[in-house]
Every structure is written in structure tokens, then in C-alpha cells.
Amino acid sequence: xxxxxxxxxxxxxxxxxxxxxxxxxxxxxxxxxxxxxxxxxxxxxxxxxxxxxxxxxxxxxxxxxxxxxxxxxxxxxxxxxxxxxxxxxxxxxxxxxxxxxxxxxxxxxxxxxxxxxxxxxxxxxxxxxxxxxxxxxxxxxxxxxxxxxxxxxxxxxxxxxxxxxxxxxxxxxxxxxxxxxxxxxxxxxxxxxxxxxxxxxxxxxxxxxxxxxxxxxxxxxxxxxxxxxxxxxxxxxxxxxxxxxxxxxxxxxxxxxxxxxxxxxxxxxxxxxxxxxxxxxxxxxxxxxxxxxxxxxxxxxxxxxxxxxxxxxxxxxxxxxxxxxxxxxxxxxxxxxxxxxxxxxxxxxxxxxxxxxxxxxxxxxxxxxxxxxxxxxxxxxxxxxxxxxxxxxxxxxxxxxxxxxxxxxxxxxxxxxxx
Amino acid sequence: xxxxxxxxxxxxxxxxxxxxxxxxxxxxxxxxxxxxxxxxxxxxxxxxxxxxxxxxxxxxxxxxxxxxxxxxxxxxxxxxxxxxxxxxxxxxxxxxxxxxxxxxxxxxxxxxxxxxxxxxxxxxxxxxxxxxxxxxxxxxxxxxxxxxxxxxxxxxxxxxxxxxxxxxxxxxxxxxxxxxxxxxxxxxxxxxxxxxxxxxxxxxxxxxxxxxxxxxxxxxxxxxxxxxxxxxxxxxxxxxxxxxxxxxxxxxxxxx
Numbered sequence: 001x002x003x004x005x006x007x008x009x010x011x012x013x014x015x016x017x018x019x020x021x022x023x024x025x026x027x028x029x030x031x032x033x034x035x036x037x038x039x040x041x042x043x044x045x046x047x048x049x050x051x052x053x054x055x056x057x058x059x060x061x062x063x064x065x066x067x068x069x070x071x072x073x074x075x076x077x078x079x080x081x082x083x084x085x086x087x088x089x090x091x092x093x094x095x096x097x098x099x100x101x102x103x104x105x106x107x108x109x110x111x112x113x114x115x116x117x118x119x120x121x122x123x124x125x126x127x128x129x130x131x132x133x134x135x136x137x138x139x140x141x142x143x144x145x146x147x148x149x150x151x152x153x154x155x156x157x158x159x160x161x162x163x164x165x166x167x168x169x170x171x172x173x174x175x176x177x178x179x180x181x182x183x184x185x186x187x188x189x190x191x192x193x194x195x196x197x198x199x200x201x202x203x204x205x206x207x208x209x210x211x212x213x214x215x216x217x218x219x220x221x222x223x224x225x226x227x228x229x230x231x232x233x234x235x236x237x238x239x240x241x242x243x244x245x246x247x248x249x250x251x252x253x254x255x256x257x258x259x260x261x262x263x264x265x266x267x268x269x270x271x272x273x274x275x276x277x278x279x280x281x282x283x284x285x286x287x288x289x290x291x292x293x294x295x296x297x298x299x300x301x302x303x304x305x306x307x308x309x310x311x312x313x314x315x316x317x318x319x320x321x322x323x324x325x326x327x328x329x330x331x332x333x334x335x336x337x338x339x340x341x342x343x344x345x346x347x348x349x350x351x352x353x354x355x356x357x358x359x360x361x362x363x364x365x366x367x368x369x370x371x372x373x374x375x376x377x378x379x380x381x382x383x384x385x386x387x388x389x390x391x392x393x394x395x396x397x398x399x400x401x402x403x404x405x406x407x408x409x410x411x412x413x414x415x416x417x418x419x
Numbered sequence: 420x421x422x423x424x425x426x427x428x429x430x431x432x433x434x435x436x437x438x439x440x441x442x443x444x445x446x447x448x449x450x451x452x453x454x455x456x457x458x459x460x461x462x463x464x465x466x467x468x469x470x471x472x473x474x475x476x477x478x479x480x481x482x483x484x485x486x487x488x489x490x491x492x493x494x495x496x497x498x499x500x501x502x503x504x505x506x507x508x509x510x511x512x513x514x515x516x517x518x519x520x521x522x523x524x525x526x527x528x529x530x531x532x533x534x535x536x537x538x539x540x541x542x543x544x545x546x547x548x549x550x551x552x553x554x555x556x557x558x559x560x561x562x563x564x565x566x567x568x569x570x571x572x573x574x575x576x577x578x579x580x581x582x583x584x585x586x587x588x589x590x591x592x593x594x595x596x597x598x599x600x601x602x603x604x605x606x607x608x609x610x611x612x613x614x615x616x617x618x619x620x621x622x623x624x625x626x627x628x629x630x631x632x633x634x635x636x637x638x639x640x641x642x643x644x645x646x647x648x649x650x651x652x653x654x655x656x657x658x659x660x661x662x663x664x665x666x667x668x669x670x671x672x673x674x675x
Contacts, residue, residue: 003633010637015644035584046659047549048670050646053655060645098634099641101561101586102553104669137585259649274649354525364526369535 010095012085016065016076017111020168021224021256025057025106025141028163028219036137038100038107040163045106058109058143059099063087063124067113071181072264073170073229076113080262086115092128093136100140107141107163108132118149126154129161141219148188152195159199164219164251167192169244172237176230179266189223196221197248220251227282228275229258229267233305238285242296245289255282281307288313291345292338311397315341318378319393326380330359341400342375373403420446420461426468427451429496432504433473435466436511449504476511483514488522491537497570498536506532543569548578550660551590552669554635555628561588564667572599576606635669642670 026044046055064086065076075082087095096108110128114121125144132138144162146155158165167189171177174186196217203216223244225237237255244250257279260270285307288294292314299313300306308316318325318341327336329351337348347370354360354368362381366372377396391399421444425431432449439447444464480489492510495503509529513521524530546567553561561583572592576599579588583601589609591598597610665671 007637007640011640011644014641018645018647032581032584037583037585039582041578045545045549048642048668049656049659050642051653051656052647052650053652053659054645054647054650055659056642056645059641095637098630099638101583102555102634102638102669103551103563103583104638257650259647276650350523350525353523357521357524358526360526367528367531368525 006091006095009085009087009091010061012083013062013065013087014060016082016113017060017062017109019075019256019259020060020109020111021054021254022109022143022166022222022252023055023057023060024143024164024219024222024252026219027251028141030139030141030163030215030218032139033137036139037097038138038140040106040139040141047104047106057106058141059096059105059107060109061087061092061095061111063092063110063112063121063128064115065113066115068116069114069181069183071170071184072262072266073180073226073258075261089124089128089131093131096132096140097136097138100138105140107143109143111145112147114147118147119151119154122147122150122154122158126158126161129158133161143219146192146196148184148192150192155192155195156199159196159203159217160214162217163215164222165196165217166222166224167196168224169240170224170226171230172225172232172240173230176232179230193221193223193248193250201249220249222250222252222254224254224256227255227257227279233300234278234282234285234307235300235302235305237282238289238296238300241286242289253286255279255286277309278307281309281313285313288317293335294339310401312341314339315374315397315400319397322393322396325378327378328380329365330355330381340375340378342371342373342378374400420448422461422463423447423449423466424463425449425451425466427453428468429493430470430473431466431468432496432507433476434469435504436476436508437469437472438464438466439508441472447508449502449508451504480511480514483517483520484522485520488520491522491533494537494540494574495533497574498540499569500536503536506536540569540571540574543567544571544574546664547571547575550664550668551575551579552667553588554669555631556626557628559587559628561586563588563590564593565590566594566663566667567592570595572597572608580606639670639672 023046024044025040026042028040029042030040032039044057046057048056050056062076064084065082066084066086067074067076067078070078092108092110099105100107110125112121112125125147129142129144132142142162143164143166144158146158146165146167148167155165169186169189171180177184177186200217200220203213206213207215225240227237241253244253257274257276258268259274260268260272263270285299288299289296294317298317307313311319318339324336324339327340329337329340334348334352337343337351338345343351347368350368351360351365354364362372362376365375377391377399423435423438423444425435435449438444442464480492484492492507495507506529510533513524513527513529521527521530525534547565551563551565553563555561570592572590575590579590580601585603587601587603589598589600591611597608599606600609660668
């Protein structure tokens with residue numbers, strides 16, 4: 001039965017693709033053209049959530065899991081004894097269109113193992129994107145993997161059809177990459193990334209001058225690093241992210257806590273828990289870099305190479321910089337209000353808007369949905385100014401930790417009882 | 420205390436606001452058909468929906484609020500919570516008491532309440548953009564049944580019209596018993612008697628496109644195989660996708 005074979009392929013090739021954590025479908029505005037199918041409105045939609053709590057926004061599959069490489073951290077590595085499969089171009093197009101029409105997905109995220117050669121692989125990815133855009137008049141979201149080593153012509157064509165392109169750096173340092181994927185070099189990843197950066201900037205500029213100029217990867221580039229498979233510190237990792245954001249203009253860096261999939265002795269053994277808390281702290285730090293105006297060296301440094309696990313990086317920063325507090329929310333700049341633990345970007349904006357009408361008091365903050373129990377230690381109110389006792393940062397940390405109910409409490413209590 | 424008996428439409432409610440000022444009514448509560456009228460004391464004022472009166476209130480609001488602020492008020496009306504009218508009235512009174520725009524006066528309880536409620540409606544809109552699951556019938560109609568917390572059909576209509584421009588579709592709100600239907604030209608509101616109870620599996624099989632079940636199977640299988648078992652976190656799943664929505668989600672239904 002043809003149907004059963006497609007079902008089996010989908011099982012194999014979505015299972016193999018799921019470790020790529022990117023699922024973003026936003027940041028691209030693509031209008032529905034000539035009453036065709038689909039559009040992207042600039043914000044992502046999560047259509048479903050799996051039992052691990054992750055969002056399903058795109059049909060995320062590999063074209064094939066046949067691969068000529070043998071990277072230790074990858075399930076599709078050549079030496080791994082897994083079922084192999086390959087979709088035909090028509091099958092991927094048919095799946096995408098029919099899932100999209102039922103409102104299951106925002107679009108397609110297509111990646112692939114490398115078969116034959118990078119060009120041969122990339123050509124097939126591009127062919128699928130071209131068919132979707134030109135034959136099916138599909139205007140939904142397309143994320144394509146840029147295959148390192150593929151020709152610039154193919155990269156360029158990919159950018160004309162895709163909303164986002166990504167090349168995964170995988171290992172935060174060259175040394176780790178050498179250890180786990182001896183056939184690969186960081187340079188292989190950085191070269192296409194640099195090429196795409198220039199193209200994206202060029203098309204963007206052209207678009208600003210000429211409205212009719214074609215779109216080129218309007219949602220930009222992203223990349224992914226595996227966390228916890230190798231001994232890098234958060235300083236190494238965030239330093240790399242900083243480089244990607246500031247030098248490569250990347251839209252997103254993803255952190256993927258290593259899920260043990262192999263008994264290779266170069267890697268954490270099977271059954272080692274996924275470093276979920278660390279991964280979460282890295283994402284929080286990443287957010288602080290992109291939306292809160294923090295510099296990466298404010299969060300980690302040589303004297304403190306790793307983010308604290310028991311408190312989030314913003315609170316951690318505040319505790320290390322108590323001299324910057326208390327902050328008077330009735331007069332401070334937005335930039336400083338954003339840095340108060342318990343107040344996010346949106347809340348900070350609300351505060352700045354609301355204080356034009358009257359002086360804000362603690363009870364106002366409580367009703368405005370601010371995490372007051374956390375923020376209160378960092379706030380100064382002029383009336384009535386109830387002085388906070390001078391806590392040391394350690395005392396403050398304990399106060400806040402006792403008051404909050406962290407979703408990670410159980411993880412820490414087992415950890416602490418070891419000592 | 421005066422009970423304003425209005426017809427349950429937004430225009431009717433705006434007329435009611437006009438009447439409050441025209442008749443200098445104080446201590447008002449609102450009541451619409453179908454809602455329980457709990458007041459035993461006080462008088463009742465019957466509001467007769469009037470386009471001109473409603474328009475005047477609307478223009479007055481328009482002068483003092485941004486497009487966003489106006490929309491928040493309307494969304495609160497669609498929230499379908501117990502008595503949104505009172506909150507709306509407190510907000511409107513605050514707006515008319517000031518000559519400048521007070522929509523960002525968040526430390527004022529009514530302003531905050533409106534913002535909060537509009538936000539909840541926005542969330543429900545976003546959820547419906549995500550959780551609608553179309554099924555294809557033999558005569559090429561993509562249909563979906565939803566039961567949202569708020570009355571959001573009018574707010575999601577544009578999204579689906581621009582996205583699914585080349586397929587006929589119907590989204591039916593089973594809680595409020597009406598739907599929106601797109602016929603490849605435009606969207607219209609339809610009230611149909613669409614009893615779910617009667618839709619037996621035989622009937623569904625009869626009206627379904629022959630490939631429909633296949634794509635549902637594929638989707639269920641996809642949904643299962645992208646889960647990373649080592650990261651299982653059911654609490655997080657529930658937080659994003661509360662159980663009350665599962666009934667109409669293809670991936671959470673068992674086969675057939």
C-alpha cells in the first residue's frame with residue numbers, strides 16, 4: 001500500500017528531525033498572492049503542543065535520513081543502526097499542502113541528511129520549495145536547511161523561496177566539533193552563513209528602494225548549538241551567540257539540551273538527564289541580550305563562566321549589582337525599569353505609560369500583574385518610603401527563593417540533598 | 420438603581436450609554452435577553468436601539484480613544500463573561516470624564532479591567548487561529564467545529580479569509596450556534612442547525628473526502644513521533660493546550 005509506506009516514512013523522517021528545536025514561524029510577512037494558498041502575517045502560530053510541551057508550528061521533516069557523515073551527536077549518523085527512508089519530492093509537497101489546508105501547520109521546515117553530495121542534496125530541497133511557491137502558489141512559511149558545501153547559486157535560489165534559512169553550528173567550539181564530527185570544521189558553517197548574511201542585507205536594501213523587489217529569506221537566518229554534550233561553559237556558548245547576533249545578524253540562536261542517543265564514550269552516557277534547566281537559563285540569557293538591552297559580559301565573565309541554575313540570569317545580575325537599586329519606577333528610565341527583577345518588557349512599558357496619570361504605588365503594581373513579591377526588594381517608593389532593611393545579596397536570594405514556587409524545585413531539592 | 424434592558428447588541432449597548440446621559444440615570448446595571456435578571460428592586464429602563472444615538476456615543480469615544488482603545492472596548496463586549504457591560508460602562512464613564520485620552524491609565528481599575536479582558540479575548544483569538552482543524556468533505560468544503568470561551572468568529576474571519584483564499588470553508592461555533600462561511604468570494608455569517616449529536620460515524624464517513632482519514636492518520640502519527648520522550652512535560656502541554664480544547668483537535672482524537 002502506498003499510503004502505509006508514506007505513513008512509515010513520515011514516522012521515520014519526523015522522528016529524525018525532531019532534535020532540531022527551531023519551530024519559529026514568525027518574523028516573515030508574506031501576503032497571499034492572487035488568491036492562492038496561505039500567508040504569513042509576521043507572528044508565529046503554534047498549532048499544537050506535544051507531550052513534551054513543545055510547540056508544533058511547522059511540518060518538520062528530513063527529506064532523507066541517509067547520510068554520508070558520521071557525527072557522534074546525530075541520530076542519523078552513518079554508523080547508527082536505524083531504519084532509513086527518503087521522501088520523494090511529490091510526497092513532501094503533497095504532505096505540506098494537505099496539512100496546511102487543514103490548518104495543522106504554518107508551513108514546512110525541511111532538512112536532510114547529506115546523500116551523494118551537498119549540491120545534490122541542496123538541489124532537492126530547493127526543488128521542493130520552488131514547486132510549493134510556483135506550482136502550488138503556496139505562501140505559507142518555509143524554513144530550509146542550508147547545506148554546508150552547496151554552491152552559492154543554490155543558496156541564492158533557496159533564499160528566493162524560503163522565509164528562513166539555517167545552518168547549524170552544532171558544537172559551541174571547534175575543539176568539540178573536531179572531537180565529535182572529525183569530518184567537519186566550523187569554517188564549513190561560517191562560510192554559507194556569511195554568504196547568506198550579505199545576500200539578505202543586499203535584498204533587504206533593494207526592497208527598501210523598490211517595493212517590487214523579490215523577498216530573500218525575509219525571516220533571516222538562525223542556528224543551533226547542542227548544550228551539555230561537551231564541556232563548554234556558558235561563557236563559551238553565550239560568547240558564540242553574541243558573535244552570531246552582532247557579526248552575522250542572526251535572528252535566532254537555538255540551544256538544544258543534549259538528549260543521549262548513543263553509547264559512544266565521547267558523549268554523556270545513555271540515561272543522563274537532558275540539561276533542561278541549563279537550557280532554560282541560556283534561553284533566558286538570550287532573551288536578555290535581544291530584548292532587555294543586556295550585554296553578554298554583564299551575564300557571564302571569566303570570574304563567573306556559568307549562569308546560576310537556581311535563579312534566573314536577570315535576578316542573578318541584580319543580586320550582583322545591588323548598588324544599582326532601589327529604582328524609583330515613577331522617575332527611572334524604561335531601560336532601568338526593564339532591569340528590575342519581576343518586571344518584564346511589557347510591564348515596564350505599562351508602568352511608563354501609567355505613571356503619566358498618577359504616581360504609582362505598590363498596590364497599583366500588584367493589580368497591574370507585576371511579580372511584586374520579587375520586585376519589591378528592588379523598588380523605591382517615595383510615599384510612604386518604607387525602607388527595606390539592608391539585605392546582603394545572599395539573604396535576598398534566600399528570601400526570594402523561599403517565597404517562590406519554582407517549577408524546578410524538585411530538581412534542586414534532590415541536588416541539594418546530595419551535599 | 421436602574422436596570423437598563425437592552426437587546427444584547429453592541430449598538431444597543433451604545434444606545435444604553437446614550438440614555439444614561441440623556442436621562443441622567445445613576446447606579447445602572449445592564450440586562451440583555453436570555454440573561455437572568457437578578458434585580459428585585461429599582462426601576463427598569465427599556466433601551467430602544469437607535470443608530471443615531473449609538474453613533475453619537477461612538478463618535479465621542481473616537482475623539483478620546485485610539486483605534487486600539489476602541490477595539491479593546493469592543494473585545495471586552497465579545498468576552499462573554501458574566502456582565503462585561505458594567506466594566507465597559509465604568510471605563511466609558513472614566514473616558515468621558517476626561518478631555519484627554521485615558522486608555523493607558525492602567526492604575527485605574529476600569530482601564531485595567533478592560534485591558535485585561537481584551538487581552539483574554541486576544542488570546543482566545545490566537546488560540547482559534549491555531550486550534551481550528553478543518554476536515555474535507557466530498558463536495559470540497561473544509562469545515563471545522565470550535566467551542567471558544569469568547570465570541571471570536573468576527574475577530575478571526577479576516578485571518579482565515581486571507582489565508583485560505585482558494586478553498587471553501589466553514590467554521591462553526593457550536594457553543595453559540597452560528598458559523599462563518601467562505602464561498603471563495605466573501606465571508607458570511609450563517610446560522611445552521613448543526614447538531615453534533617446526530618453526526619454519527621457513519622454520516623461522517625459518508626460525507627468525508629476519501630483521502631480525509633488518511634491525512635488525519637498522518638497528522639496523528641506526526642504529532643506522536645515528534646515528541647521527545649526524554650523531555651516529557653505534560654504540565655507544560657496542558658498549560659499551552661488546555662483540555663477543554665481537545666475535543667475538536669484531530670491529533671487528540673482517537674482514530675475514526
